[in-house]
Amino acid sequence: MTGSLHPPDTHPFVRKMESIALFPLSREERAALCALPMHVARFDAYQDIVREGDRPSRCFALLEGFVAAYKTTPSGKRQVMAYHVVGDVPDLQSLHLKVLDNSIATVSPSRIGFVEHDALRVLFREQPKLLEVFWRSTLIDAALVREWMLNIGRREAYTRLAHLFCELITRLDAVGLAPERTCAMPMTQPELADALGITPVHVNRTMRDLKAAGLVTVRGRRLTVEDWEGLKAAAEFDPAYLHLRSEDGAKLPTS
């Protein structure tokens, strides 16, 4: 609504899909993506965009900001399943699952573009190869959740937090938002606690340990990796599960 129109190649949504596709998008495909009718809205931080139990008739793309997919226990405990970065379509699943099984909330002020399911169905009819890209996108999201589950189920807090930082940096780098291994990190410590399956107090202590080890620094909602190799080692981080194509493995070299 406000702000500039994105030329096709910098439209965050298109950019993301290009980063996911296993083949280069044709001009027509890119144009079709850009032409998707999208209703743009802004959200403050900590607002639910969709809620568990909703039966949405549209999806949304994250154009700016951060959102978290989460579920809660009847007793009110909260578990973040995944963070989503610019370009993601966090509730794409709603296209084939009638009722949402998780909520999605903003973590920082965000710009959201809503797209009707019907518009996507038309898109897929017109550009069948894009369907594969979107399907692939949901599969990658699932892969992230699986790695996260290994993290929560089988690693101790220190490793978990390191792993989360590695993932954030790598994913943001893939869309150009983590130059020099530094990135926005709007999550508060209680937020991180919900993502890691631990308590806020323990997040604080774990963070202190990561800083003390010289791996990262955090100042003013911004994360900076001071020792990438050390952080990766502490995190047991192997980016294969992110299913990024080619270069990103190389872009963050091993030595």
Next chain:
Amino acid sequence: MTGSLHPPDTHPFVRKMESIALFPLSREERAALCALPMHVARFDAYQDIVREGDRPSRCFALLEGFVAAYKTTPSGKRQVMAYHVVGDVPDLQSLHLKVLDNSIATVSPSRIGFVEHDALRVLFREQPKLLEVFWRSTLIDAALVREWMLNIGRREAYTRLAHLFCELITRLDAVGLAPERTCAMPMTQPELADALGITPVHVNRTMRDLKAAGLVTVRGRRLTVEDWEGLKAAAEFDPAYLHLRSEDGAKLPTS
């Protein structure tokens, strides 16, 4: 290879897809599913069918038995991401993700039907609506992992185990394998430990508590629910995340 040919309506694979589809399958669609060229093989318990890092050119359907999708930490800790029941296609994701990000192993002796990716692509070209069913199937798998993650991240051992039992019974019931709320449960306690993110010793103690509470009994690889309402309550179990259609919510009534 041995055994009877399944008539279309009892072929476990077709049955599963019918249980997932949001619309009744046409005769042609069912026939096309049955006609999928499938290479059938048998596996003993505790065999890897596919391994993390593989680049498969085929998927497999579970025709008989149980399999577990899992990942491991470099230090050898193992986390089961999901159990799969008869009719599932546990590595359907490999259709669009080149390299597998988890391994899948048998939990009990199993019969497996391998299907070439190309055969699926042909199927989808011929029967486009089946593509949606398969996509939906991968989305449901993802939903199960999310619920499992809430389980592991935010519930204590007792609740976790109860939840796992509820899920097993409900899913097996959906394919006719849990009459009277009793079902095969071939997982050993160390296996369950890997699924719940706890230790085998603690599984044993937690199981003892569930039995002592009169909720379940286990004898000879078979789980029997003695108090379904009690178990559901202990588990905070709400089957919505399974995305079963209609009746199954009703089939296991609340009172």
Next chain:
DNA sequence: CGGAAATTTGATTCAGATCAAAATCAGTGG
């Protein structure tokens, strides 16, 4: 400058881990 939120630190407790050993069970072959 003031007030609310977020971070940090300390003291104590607990769910679950770890270590170790017994008891039970399931096959297997004689």
Next chain:
DNA sequence: CCACTGATTTTGATCTGAATCAAATTTCCG
């Protein structure tokens, strides 16, 4: 049918990573 063997399951004793409770600090904004 039983004795033997290895795999499970069960029980006990002890330890620890993370939770809980509580109280400062610091940071962020209007």
